[in-house]
Every structure is written in C-alpha cells, then in structure tokens.
Amino acid sequence: MTDEGVHMALSGADRSTGKAAFNGIWLPIAVVIALIVFFSIASDAFFSLRNMTGILGQASTLLLACLGASFVVLMGSIDLSVGAIVLLVGAVTVTALNAFGMGVDALAVSLVAGALLGLVNGALYAWGRIPSFVVTLGTLSVFTGAAWELLQGRALRFSSPAFEELAIGQLLPHVPNIALFAIGVWVLASLAGQMTRFGRYMYIIGGGEAVARNVGIPLTRYKIYAFVISGLLAGLAGALAVARLGAAGPTLGQELLLNSLAAIVVGGTSLSGGIGGVHRTLIGVAIIALLDNGLNLMGVNQYTQMVIKGAVVVAAVLISQDRRGSIVIK
C-alpha cells in the first residue's frame, strides 16, 4: 500500500469506530418494537396469542437456517446455498423417513446430510480457492436440482407423528417445539460467537484475512468449520421445516435465499465481515418475520410485500453504513 493508501485507510478506519460497531444494536431493536406497535394498531388479528404462535413457527425456520450462515458472513464470505440445503436435506429426510420407516432418528440423517453439504461448500472455497459467492451460487443450483430430482417435482408426504412432534409439539404451552430448538441453537451459536476461540477467529478473519494469516490462524481449517456449521444448521432447519409442514415440497426453502441474507444484514452483521455478530441475527429474523406476517394480515399482496422487504434490506444497509463506514477496513 502506498503512503496515501495508508492514510486513506487510517482516516476511514477512524470513522468506523468500534463503539458503534459493538453497541449499535439499539436501532434494530427499536425497529422491532416499532413494527410490533404499528402492526398491532393496523391489524386486530396481529397481537393475538394464536398469531404470535404462528410467527414463532415461521421465524424459527428462518432463524435456524441463517445462524450458521451468520458465521460465514461474519468471516467475510457468503453462503447463498442455505435455502437449497434446507430443500435438499428436507427431501432427503422425507425419503429416509419413508424408505426406512424411521422416526425421530431421521434427524441424525438430516444433520449429517447438512454437514456434508456444508463441507462441500467449505472445501471448494478453502481448498479450491474459489470465491464463496461463486461456490455457493453453483451449489445453490446443484443442491436444488438434486432435491427436485429426488422429489420428482411433487410434494413428498410422510407419516411419522413422532417426527412431526419435533416441530409442532408444544412442550411449553403456545410455544411450538421448533421455536425451542431455534432459541436453543441461537443461545449456543451466540455463545460460540462471543465466548469461544472459533468465534473470535471468525471476527479476525472477517476483519482482515491478511492479518489473520500473519498471526498464524489456520485459515483453511476455520473457513471449512464455518461452512460445515452453516450446512449443519441449515440441515437442522430443513428437517424441522419438513416436520412442521408434514411434507417436503419443491418450494421448500425458496424464500430463504433472500430472507437469510436479509436477516443477517438487517441484524447488523456487515457483508464485508468482521463486524456485527451471530447473536444479532435474532433481531434481523424478528424484523423479517414480523414484516412478512404483519403485511399478510394487513392484506398487502405478495408482490407489494416483496417490494417492501427489499427496500427494508437496502435501507438497513444504507443506514448501518452511514453509521460506521464499515466497508473501508477491508
């Protein structure tokens, strides 16, 4: 870097003060509260026990699916294949349930399948030195095609009440079990992000890969870890989504491509890496899920909903960049 380069980077970095990056969590929380207030006023059905249970169910799949991908984004990479993994693992799980008459133990199949798909992503990215955007764009198509092959274009049903119970049972009244899973995994992922070596290394790799290399962090290994975790959790999301719906259809996970990245970014994890945190994805998920549900109840049509959601994502990034100029560091 030339002297000017250093100088520019320095003044840029100066603006991106860490304080905002670490404490700037209040704006997204304020948005969540504002949405709840707004929709409660706008729609009578919104603030009801029944609807809240529904939101929990919807949000849980999304949260499970994008917690792992949050690590990937935190590390400065991207995983576009999350929705495709949910779909493929869902299809594999239903196939396993039907073919071997499995019950709850099918969950193990889902987890292994998800982790393997994540390993494929990670290996291509870290060993093959292909940008993660390209890798996961490719596997997005591969996994989706494979799943449709498996489903033959139809929705595959299964009959295992025990498996369904994993998602729709209510150990706690009015709280579907899938939400317990989601919250449990969120707690674990947040702890991993803040309290472990793995989490710290994700921040450092995302903050500056050259620095990470110079301090001896085994980059290849940790990059693969992140993608395996992303696949594993997407696999779990796929299994539980299937359990919740009672079937795996061709459109499973379709909306996750946009929603997962939207939730991560709106939550405050910068796509340039190193800033934000896995724990914050919960807020992003809440915003996306509330928007989806509230707009539905208000009778806004699907197309308008897409327009609004897209605008919210872009606005969130605009605002957050203005707040900390985070891109400059990378």
Next chain:
Amino acid sequence: MSAPPAEHPAALSARSLSKRYGETLALSHVDLTLEARKVVGLVGENGAGKSTLLNILSGITSPDSGTLEIQGARQSLAGYGAAQRLGVGRVFQEQALIGTIPVFENLLLGAEARFTRLGQFMRRRDMIRLAQEMVDEAGAKIDVRRMTQSLSFSERQVVEIIRACIGPKSLHGVETPIIVLDEPTASLEKGDERLFFDLIDKVRQSSAVLFVSHRLTEILGICDEIVVLKDGRRVASVMPAEADERDLHRLMVGRERDADYYHEEEQRDGDLGRPGFAARGLTRADVYDDVSFELRAGEILGIGGLLDSGKSELGKGLAGIERPERGEIHLGDGRWTAPEISKAIPEGLGYVPAERLAEGMIAGQPVAWNISSASGADLFSTRWGLWRHRHEATVSAQFIDRLKIKARSSQTPAARLSGGNQQKVVLARWLARDLRVLVLDNPTRGVDAGAKEEIYALLRALTAKDVAIVLITDDLLELIGLANRIAIMRQGKLSRIIDARADAKPTEQELVAMMLGAGEGDQTPKRAA
C-alpha cells in the same frame, strides 16, 4: 546543448511543493525546473520523497502547497489523464500495462477517442499503423499486434518507455513533452538498455526529461543536471561534470546518528552465545535467491537494500507467510523445517509486517483483540476452545501500562490510536508470547520520533532476553544503530554481510554504496556528446 531562449517559459516549473502524510513530511518546499532538450536526474535514498514528487508532477497526488506551471501556464492537475493531455508521459516503477490486450491498444491507451467511428467502433487498422510507427521510431522490434502478456518482461518495459516518450507527441500533439522516468532501466536486459539510451538521445531533442534511477553511473552518464532529495528536501543540484558517485552518496545521506537514541550501549557484541535463528537456501523464483544466514540468540541482524531488492518478500518467506519454494529455517534448536507461520508461532516466532493497517492489525477491532490475536491457540483460550476474556483484558491492560500505549481502555478500537501506539500494540502481541525469534519489516514506519525510541528500547530488551531479531528496514540510521551485523540485499541475493559492532558502525555512505552495488561494475554507456 543550447539553453532555450530566455523569454521561452520552462516546460515544467514547480515552486515550493510540499506534501504531508500524517506525521511524516514527505516533501518540503521543493523547487524543480524542467526545460526542453534537457535531462534532469533525480536521486535520493528510499523515502527521500522521489515518488511523492513524481506523483505530484504527473497529477496522481495533489500537493498541500506550492505551484506547478506547465509551458508557462499555472496548472492544478486533476489526475494522470489531465497531466497526459498537457504532455506529461510517465514510466512507472511498477509496470502499468494490461496483459490481456494487444500491444497497440496499450500504446494508445486513453487516446481511443481519436480512433472511433460513430462513437463506438474502433478504427483498428489506423490504430495498428500509428502504434507501429511509434515503435519503429523508437527503433524497437516489436509487432504491436502481439498480445502484451506474450512479451518478455524487458520488452514490456520497452513498450512502457515508448508510450511515455513518444506518446505525448504522436498522440496528444504536444510539442515539448515532459517525460518522467521512474527507474525505467531496473528491469531492462542489456540489449534493450542500449535501445533505451538511444531513445533518450532521440527524445531529448524535443522533450524535457526527468530521470530517476538508483544507478548513479547512468545518472551521471545521461543527465544535464542532477537534483538530490533527502528527507523530502531538495538538498543539492549538481552538474555531472563536477561530481562523481561518491559525491552523490554523500549528498543523499549523511545525518547525525545519536548512539543513545538507538541504545547502542545495550548492544550485545561479545557475549552472544548459542545459535538463535538460521536460514539456508531460501529461494522464491524472481524474488529472492538462495538466501542463507545464521544469527545468535540476542543478536540483531539488519537487512537493508533498495525497495526492489526483495527484502520485504524475504521477511515474509522467513516467517512462512508467503512460503519460499525451497529452503529451510530453524529457530535456534537445529531442527530444520520449511517455514510455515502457523507452525512457527507456537515454536516462538513473531512477525511484524511493514503494512500495519493492511496486514498488521485490524483497525476496527479493540486493542485487546489485536494483542491477543496471535495467541488464540494457547494463551487466550482453554483446552475446550473457550475464550479467556478476563485473562485477555488483564494481559492487555498490563501491556497498555508497560508500553505506555495511549488508549483509553483495552476495548478502544485500534483505529483511534496514533501510528506509534498502534505499532506498540502490534509489538505487544508478540511480547505477550514466549518469543525466540522476531522478524520485523520496517517496524517504525509512520511512527513519531518518541515512539520510535520506545520501540528501539523494547527491541534491545528482547535481545537481553536472548531473542534473535531480523530487522528489515529502509531507515538507514535505524539499520546502522540497531544491528549487530548488516546484510545487504541486492536483486534478491544477500550480496554481503558486514559487521556493525557498537564501537565500529559503518556509515550511511558505505551502506548506500553497497546497496547500489558500487564497484560491481555497472556497464552504462557514456552519452554520445
């Protein structure tokens, strides 16, 4: 060589140019006049301000103060494109050709508008013809339709030189081009060198030329006047007939060295014991070649050389960041291994890169994170991979206190610190470990004088604890003041290693002469008068 008529304005006239980068004054009130039919040489050691001056003249950097006149008209250049239109052509130190397009497109880069029909369609045949004329005029034998990347390195350099020397006239119709050559000969083969000097003789008939080179014999051979920069100031202007290489060396360097500043009394010369670090046969094609050395525990080996000598890359090779193709190191225990950073750090190696903000630290993250980052695998996490936050905070606070790092707390983002304090954070990262070998690349670049001395004191303290230090630096005084021995790197090879005992330090002049390879017999043609 007749002087231009007095009423005729100079081709380029710069008055009192100054430029500051952060805490360093890169250029201070520098005057420079370039006239048609004259070649002015510009010399100075690394960091003297040559590149900054050239960047200002070619519109890439704007000065903080001072004025620039081209052909008598005052200009503030808005970029290299603007400079080109006024007749400034430049050969850059790094090649700036696009490899995937034919030579003629590179030669006419930026002038495409003249060859378009209906706005977008290129008149390819005309382009080829004009480009070939440029090449022929220069006397080179290159088919301009060839793909640029299929040319040899030296041929590509010839293309760059032709573009800078002939382009302004044939493309922009400038009568008196101003040609700025930044070390154009560094990568030329002998035959092409001949061609280059012939070309200079040709273009000097109509152009004003500014010629930067580390090869002083070349400078003395072809220039009409030589301007010497030192520490951002113009310190002398000499006529080649009145000076020799030795005079130029003396002008380029020569500051007072304060032995106390470098803590020379703490240098260990007599009591060095066991081997501390060694390298043998380190090779990376076209960068460094067959580098071997050994140093003792508690010794500082300085490595000096020109910017393109490959010394920074050697540092990355020693640390195993960009692994050499061949060669091994050992960290004082006699176990030879291929360098690999993630294996070497647990064994006691540390590395401080030259580019602090890009490679040394993460500016947006807290001081504590930057201090702990190299020790995540052992000191700051448990066996189960849990991060030891409290230990991290304690250790960071200790170092902030001990190294007098000016930070409000260990959670302050590193970006808020000054350059010197940031560098202390980077050093603290390694001081926190049980270090045996430390490789530093320009550890005091962009650091103020006070923090510099503190860093020197820290390095001396490390040697007292038997750490072997490899110090790669462009700062000659630092090199002389700190090192027990100094290795001179030239074109990828350690050309010699000289003694620098505290009571018998070499001078800057001696070092510069060795870096430039004086006495190794550069064959530079004397200009045909």
